[in-house]
Amino acid sequence: MSVLTVKNVFYRYEGTKKNVLKGVNASFEPGKVHTIVGKSGSGKSTLLSLISGLDVCTDGAIMHNDQDLKKLDRDEYRAKGIGVVFQSFNLLTNATAIENIVLSMNINGSPEKDKKAYAYALLEKVGIDRETADRKILRLSGGEQQRVGIARAISHNPDIIIADEPTGNLDSTTEEAILDIFTSLAHQEGKCVIIVTHSKKVTTIADVIYGMSEGKLAQMKQK
């Protein structure tokens, strides 16, 4: 019973000859934390960009609830179906943290009445206080930006949360706090959580671990 199924996916960047993904198979389930580990450059971020609907695979298929992402309205899918924490954050650097979250909620059609209050609370939850929330992204540290990115990814309560190195810039205390959030999202709220990571700590919370190597994915652990 998977919410997201990756079927024999190949991917080659436009203008290059080499396949980055060479027949990836995986299935992601609700209520579980999945992690993907692997050497730098092995194709993890690439796979996430396909799962996130930012691009489509060269060959094979990615199914969301049995629907091919290729045929789906991927804008809608990105807006409502998933939340993504990007490796390089991808926040609006000229806007404040709170503006970033509220804008995202607007785009995603969040039903929340008081979006601003909700966004402040959410930021509080990932360890961003009000004063920091009102600062422009440019004036935030890497770790703070990362937490804003996480808050944004979950602000519209998506069923799938995808995170690329979400704790890469965090100290271990904050890392733990963030991981708690991910675990409770999966275990309490039944979300499907997919995390790419190099961190040992992250893998300890994983229900399923995939290993990425040379464009191929292998399942390493199933709880």
Next chain:
Amino acid sequence: MYILQNALKNLVRNKGRNLMIGAIIFFIILTTVVSLIINNTSSAVIEDYKERFASEVYITPDMQKVMEEAQKNSSDGRVMVKKPEIPSEQLLQFASSEYLKESLATGSVAANTSEIEAIDQDDSNSSGAGTTSIVGGGGMMKGPGMNGNYKLMGDSWEEFNEGLRSLESGRLPEANGEAVISGELRDRNNINLGDAITFTANMSVEPPSDLNSDNVQEGDKVTVEGMEYTVSLSGMGTVRLQREVSYPLTVVGVYNDMTDEYANDNMPKSAGFNRRNEVLTTLDTLIDQRQANETGVNVNVTYYLKSPDMLEPFEAEVREKGLSELFNVNTDTASYEKVVKPVEGLKSISITFMVVVIILGSIILLLLASISIRERKYEIGVLRAMGMKKAKVALGLWFEILTITCFCLVIGLGVGTVAAQPVSDMLLQNQAEAASQADSGGNMMMGPGGMQLGGAQLGGAQTSAMPLSEMKISLDLVTISEIIAISILLASFAGLVSISKITKYEPIKILMERN
């Protein structure tokens, strides 16, 4: 809604860039405002002057040709210059030209009646309506009064338009045979509406060439083209053929007259000149009694061309219809050119200027827009990655540029309106100077005014028109909407550049490029 909000926030977030775009748009709008205001105002001025100077046709005798003609014809060395006349039948024919916007035909006939008494009745005239009175020895020739105490005026309503005359009672003539008279005439003679008065007048015809003072006598009857005429001989032995016609007129109205009784103080106080004795009827009423070959109804037709450049075809047409070479056909082009040339120059300068600025501005705007879109690519990638649709991203960008434009529009309209007047004054002055220099350069003789010697009352052209040195600038609704249209077009144009750029990119590509 949030798209608009975000767009407004973006304006503040990227102050520097937006100020630059704003400055360019402002400059374009300002130029457009000033140019359009000047252009529209000068168009109005040109139209006005076209109407006033260049559309009225003057058909005037060319006195030089008249003299030459007279010299050619004189057999005994005595040159007799006779002012040429255009047969009234021809004047009326000319009016049917398709080149004319309109033509105003009026006519007058000197008339008499024994049924009523005229104001300042001149009894030397009272019998004058009769066939013999004209004879009077040489001394009697004192103008229209010589053979009539009244003047029957055909379709002569100008004074009513000018407010000098107004209907006091009754109505204006609607059918032939109806007439209005002055209040004074009514009072003197106790005339009531509906009364009929019969006037008499004389029609004359050119005597056949075989008729001369040797073979006819005063009072002889002669038949020309089926009509019987009475012969009268002038002191110099010229033969005149005349017949009497009658005009039975029904009084349908009375007018109040504020014109001077006599056109000037030098006029003899004679009923024929007194304007209170003018009986107003239709031109057709007067003409109906007249044969085509006869004179006696003094017809005056003013022609107005549809546009000044139709003078040539109109002249060709009237020549075709038989206008003698002795006449010149002109409009008051000299005055027109003198006044309008600077305005036309101003108009073309302002339009050229505007076009140049709009093109240059658009190019700069285009560059700026494509630079800024590069800067904003990342932002657009983020929005797209968050799931914002292309159309919404585009709308946001368009909102931004539109807001800047609206802002510039308001300020531009304000500053432009204030600036238009001094700019126009300055340009116009330069143009007027250029025009007056060109004028003194040579074509002084072009105007009808310069040519004509005697026909002052025929061609009332004044070349004394001053070139415009001032033009009242005004901003009308049309101009405002033109400016708004241009601005929105401009904003959309800039927006379109952005939009076409973003639709080219997939979010992943934009984000990848940066990472």
